[in-house]
Amino acid sequence: MATSKTIRKLEVVSPVPADIDIANSISPLHISEIAEELGLSPDHYDLYGKHKAKVLLSVLDQLEGSPDGYYVVVGGITPTPLGEGKSTTTVGLCQALGAFLDKKVVTCLRQPSQGPTFGIKGGAAGGGYSQVIPMDEFNLHLTGDIHAITAANNLLAAAIDTRIFHEASQSDKALFNRLCPANKEGKRSFADVMFRRLKKLGISKTNPDELTPEEIKKFARLDIDPDSITWRRVMDVNDRFLRKITVGQGPDEKGMTRETGFDISVASEIMAVLALTTSLADMRERLGRMVIGNSKAGEPITADDLGIGGALTVLMKDAINPTLMQTLEGTPVLVHAGPFANIAHGNSSIVADKIALKLVGKGGFVVTEAGFGADIGTEKFMNIKCRYSGLVPQCAIVVATIRALKMHGGGPEVVAGKPLDHAYLSENVSLVEAGCVNLAKHISNTRAYGVNVVVAINKFASDSEAEMNAVRNAALAAGAFDAVVCTHHAHGGKGAVDLGIAVQRACENQTQPLKFLYPLDISIKGKIEAIAKSYGASGVEYSEQAEKQIEMYTNQGFSNLPICMAKTQYSFSHVPSQKGAPDGFVLPIRDVRASIGAGFIYPLVGTMSTMPGLPTRPCFFEIDIDVATGKVLGLS
Amino acid sequence: MATSKTIRKLEVVSPVPADIDIANSISPLHISEIAEELGLSPDHYDLYGKHKAKVLLSVLDQLEGSPDGYYVVVGGITPTPLGEGKSTTTVGLCQALGAFLDKKVVTCLRQPSQGPTFGIKGGAAGGGYSQVIPMDEFNLHLTGDIHAITAANNLLAAAIDTRIFHEASQSDKALFNRLCPANKEGKRSFADVMFRRLKKLGISKTNPDELTPEEIKKFARLDIDPDSITWRRVMDVNDRFLRKITVGQGPDEKGMTRETGFDISVASEIMAVLALTTSLADMRERLGRMVIGNSKAGEPITADDLGIGGALTVLMKDAINPTLMQTLEGTPVLVHAGPFANIAHGNSSIVADKIALKLVGKGGFVVTEAGFGADIGTEKFMNIKCRYSGLVPQCAIVVATIRALKMHGGGPEVVAGKPLDHAYLSENVSLVEAGCVNLAKHISNTRAYGVNVVVAINKFASDSEAEMNAVRNAALAAGAFDAVVCTHHAHGGKGAVDLGIAVQRACENQTQPLKFLYPLDISIKGKIEAIAKSYGASGVEYSEQAEKQIEMYTNQGFSNLPICMAKTQYSFSHVPSQKGAPDGFVLPIRDVRASIGAGFIYPLVGTMSTMPGLPTRPCFFEIDIDVATGKVLGLS
CATH class of the missing domain: 3.10.410.10 (Formyltetrahydrofolate synthetase, domain 3)
Known part of the structure; x- marks a missing residue:
């Protein structure tokens, strides 16, 4: 049995109750207990209420040089409307490692967008007896990171349109005089951020008064081509009517209208920056070099050209710290960043993984999820995230379900709201076997990175032994290190103990270096x-x-x-x-x-929607608060 | 000397350094020390980092029946571009009461909008030696309340446009079937929130299947008149190009375009709700009854008609708790709500004042600021805020400066960026005397509410004795209880001790009931x-x-x-x-x-701007972070 003091024994009930009922049946520990068990001193985290804490990046300085734990990424077969339970498996595996196998473990998850929570999808905290709690805090606001991204993204957007507006109505000299106003003594000076633009322009002068008229023009006039602007505004709401809009129609904006639109906040480049940054200094540089469009001469225009990279960093300074939460069984979770998998890399943050690897230390485990199927999520995890972080995973999991494999094998179409076809509810080994081509391809693709691949078969009650054996055989034939049936949805960590053991063996037996799919220096x-x-x-x-x-x-x-x-x-x-x-x-x-x-x-590749919509009856109809207890109702 | 353990002695320097330098020169106490000194048990607050905590409304239940402290509102003369220092006076007075007069005291302030912080105005944490700290945390994000308002406001906005869209393309029956879908057993049911609409329509049936076609139509079809929609989207950014926009121009929105616009978040009605609500249950009702426009038949359509009042409350459930911070001298501050004074009432929240009055108890002081001049801020404080809270102030302060009074007396125009006219920098008693008509009218207006009025003369170095005497005489002649010179900007609480003594006397000698300017039941x-x-x-x-x-x-x-x-x-x-x-x-x-x-x-009365813009050189040019220390630079 586990020696960790925060581990909680789950009393599981069958059939499995609703997610929210399970989540509400457990009193979470004070997050300081989880932090203490991880070896975090109070100096290294900030409490946000009783069940969330932001872990400060300074902990990395303190732990520099100490060994990392094993690094495990969870991908899946190609998703279907049936759901494969990737998040649930990620959480369940960690509950098994922490609560049953006595390992130090941290789950690293993405922060979900609030839009779908009130729209069609519901929350993203796992499910059944494998969940992050408190579920409402996980799904709502969290510690404000996405709100900070929204604020920063939209400040930059406002700066772009306003700059074009001011440039249109002012002479070079007037513009320059306003950008570098004289102080009370009549002396002008450049703001620090302006030296970045000056450097880019090859101007080494430090006194604004010494600039030639030509240099003044180059410096002060960004001359943004409105048609080239790729920077859109964002909102963490499913608001389809903002997909395409015209701005600037007020009388004071003098007819300078422009077609643009809003994306959901998690699609902001700033979210991708947060996920890929490695330090505060690195984030400052990345935010400053974001390109918002081109000048009319075709030169890329950056946030720092607009003088705003520092302000964006200030808005993001707390967001860079990952949020510590806990699973139903009291193991630690770091929630951080959630770049839109449609147009970004769909992986949680590098800094959370780095912190987690140091905190679990040698022999411990960090398990992180990669969005979408392994063809997208794991590929980007390896070629983008690991490339920037320098971290090397030992094991990659591919989650599969019998149902989804049947669909890949040619099973009938699944329509939301209609009863499931018989094929999905009773034994059909040949359909499963046919579908394993999808699994096999994900396995061989993933193996190519040099990691050991473990297949997690996320079992449903209607799945038969013969079906599961078929998957296991196909997985091993395709080169998987192991393939294990798990029932963490119904049983919590106990249902993923075999998976945990397989993952441990896979990690301990990993010997190859990380091989990228492509080098950076080709076209x-x-x-x-x-x-x-x-x-x-x-x-x-x-x-x-x-x-x-x-x-x-x-x-x-x-x-x-x-x-x-x-x-x-x-x-x-x-x-x-x-x-x-x-x-x-x-x-x-x-x-x-x-x-x-x-x-x-x-x-x-095709059209990607970057702003979801609301259905006729969104989730929000069910969501309310018990005004007597303050408890959130109807969140799913 | 004060007996409070959190009081800090200020070492003041002359001339007064920049606000940010003063703020950074003081290490704030851990906010739990401030909370403990106020008698708050850890159960009654949630930490948000080391220097902010949300005080939970549950403290009101515990303190029910215990006596309130004195309630003081700070208004001002009619504002001028010269600034009267109302926030600074509010903070300075509290520093005097707490650090020098040994009183229990809480300052209740509005949360500033982030828009102006990066735009033209800078922060709003007071100034000189009378400030709330940490200044960057006060001005940025705070504990996420404005972000929660933005999210809730925009979820409602998305729900409006999407509902119109879905109603336009579906028959009554299809619409109804989607709003009340059958479960797996084929049974329909109403969501709880739907009973609010049913009740409003006079339908008492509880089984959806029993509704007549006529009732189905009435229930399912809100039939919103797009031209009547008053609900706009919001953003906490100065983005003038969003003042007037056209939405719905994407191909999937099928030509259902509509002209609308964004306001700054603090102008959202949800901010006004937050400021005026008295409990979680009351907030749920207020959010549900917000009117977003009319049906084509002219009936008001509410958030609860859209099924969203509960979800909005869930988004606002943490925002209802005020944020505890501290002044430079270690006295407690509650920051909560900041409704736009242009179109709302411009006062901080009722719940913060209620909590503060219980926490300071008998003989203690709660000082709160009312936005704009007393004609607007104090008037709304009395007739709207106190009417809803049932609280009664004992003393109202009117803040005045010699410079501003000179302007009211006919002094020359003041232009930003140009040197101040001689009239404002040297003695001119007659100009001051002429300007006191403004002060006198604010005094008599404020006295009419039945409170004692104390005038705070916020002294500048160039003000003369004779000028200050002129103000004092005019104030007393107009019926002020007292008029006191203060120098809290230069000296902190020590500079407002006389003001503190006058306020104490005014409170102890207040005998009249609160008299509103008008009853509610007239037209x-x-x-x-x-x-x-x-x-x-x-x-x-x-x-x-x-x-x-x-x-x-x-x-x-x-x-x-x-x-x-x-x-x-x-x-x-x-x-x-x-x-x-x-x-x-x-x-x-x-x-x-x-x-x-x-x-x-x-x-x-005239056109009110509800979305500020950015100047050619916004504050954000100066704002950056020291990546080595994490310290915010350039915030003013």
């Missing part, structure tokens, strides 16, 4: 093609727009960035209905965009 | 006219639009609400340039709007 197209090949594509087709953008980014000097593919998660290919493991298709690249501050180029 | 026009008369107006003139709105609100049953005048703060009249105490003018009412959930009707 943008070369990198895109390497990824496309990993999907099973026979080639890549570029639209005219994509060709143009690739040329532009290459000319601007950004071709050495990793690639973050924006592709549907519902198929290895670009066609969501192609289940299993399609091959021989030509992957179309519709457009290519870039998040220069975050540090990746993202080709668009 | 909307009757109430508007009572307030206009208090300004010095000889009459009121209504636009056609205003007449129409007054008739509509009266017909809808809202005429018994208090009135929240949206008038310029720069004059008693509607003309900002009319200094002193103008009279005989006719006050024009351009339009009349309502915040039904917050609980007031607001007539618009």
Whole structure:
């Protein structure tokens, strides 16, 4: 039995009650107890209420040089509407490692967007007896990181439109005089941030009065091309009517209207920066070099050109600290960052993983989830996240369910709201076997990074022994280190003990170095093609727009960035209905965009929605508060 | 000397350093020390880092029946660009009461909007040696209340447009079936929130299947008139290009475009609700009854009609708890709510004042600030805030400066960035005396509420004895209880000891009941006219639009609400340039709007900006972070 003082024994009930009822049936420990058990001194965290704490980055300085624990990433087969339970498996595995296998363990999760919580999806804290609690605090506000991103993103957006507006109505000299106003003694000076632009322009003068008229013009006039602006506003709400809007229609804005739109906040590049940054100093640089569009001459314009990189960092200074929470069984969780998997890399933060690896230390485990199927999530985890962090995983999990594999094997379509077809509820080994081509491809792709792959078969009550054996055999045949059935949804950590043991063995037996899918110093197209090949594509087709953008980014000097593919998660290919493991298709690249501050180029394979909508009857109808107890009702 | 353990002795320097330098020179105490000194048990507050804590409303239950302290409101003369130092005086007075007069004291302040912090105004934590610290935490994010308001406001906005969209494309039956979907057993049920709409419609059935087609139509179809929608989206950023926008231009929104706009978040009705609510249950009701527009038949449509009142309350459940901070001298501060004084009542929250009055207890002091001049801030404090809270102030302060009085006396215009005219920097008693008509009118208006009025003369180095005597004489002649010179900006609490003594005497000698300016049960026009008369107006003139709105609100049953005048703060009249105490003018009412959930009707006297802009060189140019220490730089 575990020696950790925070471990709680779960009393499980069958059938499994609703998530919220399980979550509410457990009193979470004061988070300072979880922190203490992790070896965190009160200097290294800030409480946010009784059940959340922000762990300060300063802990990394203190633990520098101490050994890291094992690093485990959880991916999945290609997702289906049936749900594979990746988050639940991530949490359940950690409950097993911490509460039953006596390991030091930290779960690293993404912070969910608040939009879907009130829309159609509900929360994202795991499920059944494998959850992060308190569930309402996990799903709402948390410690304000997404709100900070919204504020920073929109301050930059306001700065862009206002700068264009002011440049349009002022002479070079007036503009310059307003940017560098004289103080009471009549002396002008540059703000610190302005030296970044001066340096970029090759102007080494430090006294504003010494600038030539030509230099004044270059410095003061960003000359932003309104049509080139890629920076959009954001909101953490599912507001489809903001997808495309016209701004600047007020009389005071003098007809300077512009078409633009809002994305959901987690799609902000600032979220991707938060997820990929490694320190406060690094975040300051990344935020400053974010490109918002081009000048009319085609030069990229950055946040620091607008003088705002420092202010954005100040808005994000607390958000850089991960939030400590706990599982139902009292193991620690770090929640941090949640970049939109559609257009960004869909992985939680590097700093949380780094802190966690030091806190668990040698022989401990850090388990982190990668969004979407392993073709997208694990690929980006390896080629983007690990590339920037320098961290090396020992084990990658691929989560699968019998139901989803049946669908990949050609099972009938699943329609939300309609009863499940018989095929999914009774034994059908051949359908499962047929679907294992999808699993096998994820296994071999993942193995190629040099990690040991463990398949977690997330068992449902209706799954048969023969079906599970079929998956196990297929997984081992495809090169998996192990394949294990788990029942953590119904039993908590106890249901994932075998998985925990397999993961431990996989980690202890990992010997290879991390092998990336592509080097950084090849062309943008070369990198895109390497990824496309990993999907099973026979080639890549570029639209005219994509060709143009690739040329532009290459000319601007950004071709050495990793690639973050924006592709549907519902198929290895670009066609969501192609289940299993399609091959021989030509992957179309519709457009290519870039998040220069975050540090990746993202080709668009088809249209990606960056702002969800609300259904006719959103989740919010059920959500209310018990005014007597303050308890949240109806969250799912 | 004070017996409080948290009191810190200030070492003041002359000349007074920059605000940020003073703030950074003091290490704040851990906020748990401040909380303990106030008698708060750890059960009654949640830490948010080391220097902020949310005080839980549950403390009110525990302290029910214990006596309140004295209640003091700080207003000012009519503001000028020179600044009167109202916040600074509020903080300085409390530092005097707590650190030098050995009183229990709590300062109750508004949370500043983040927009101006990065725009033109800078922060709002007081100034000189009278400040709330840490200054950066006060001005940025705080404990997330404004972010919660933004989220709730915009969720409601998204729900409105999406509901119109879904109603437009579905039959009554389809709409109803989606709103009340059948469960797996084929049974329909109403969500709890739907019973509010059913009740409003006079439908007492509880089984959805029993509704007649006519009832289904009435229930499911809100039939919102898009032109009647008054609910706008909000953002806590100075983004002028969002003042007027067109939404819904995406192809999926099928041409359902609509002109609307964004206000700054503090202008949201939800902020006004937060400021005026008295409990969680009361907030749930207020949020649910907010009116977002009318049906095409002219019926008001509420948040609860949209099924969203509960979800909004859940988003606001932590925001209802005030945030505890501290002054430079270690006295406690509650920061809570900051409704836009332009279109709302500009006062901090009722719940913070209620908690503070119990915490200081008999003989203690709660000092709260009312936004703008006393004609607006103190008037709304009395007629709206105290009316809803049931609390009774004993003393009202009117803050004045010699410079501002000179301006009211006819001194030359002041232009930002240009040197101050000689008149403001050298003795000119007659100009001061002439300006005292403004002070005198604020004093007599404030006295009419039955409180004792103390004038605080906020002294600048250039002010002369003779000038200050002139103010003192004029104040006493106008009926002030006392008039006291203070130097808290230069000396901290020590500089406001005389003011503290005067306030104590004023409170101890207050004998009259609170007299409102108007009763609630007269007509909307009757109430508007009572307030206009208090300004010095000889009459009121209504636009056609205003007449129409007054008739509509009266017909809808809202005429018994208090009135929240949206008038310029720069004059008693509607003309900002009319200094002193103008009279005989006719006050024009351009339009009349309502915040039904917050609980007031607001007539618009002229155009009120609800979204500030950024200047050519916003404050954000100076703001950065020291990446080595994490310290915020350049905040002012």
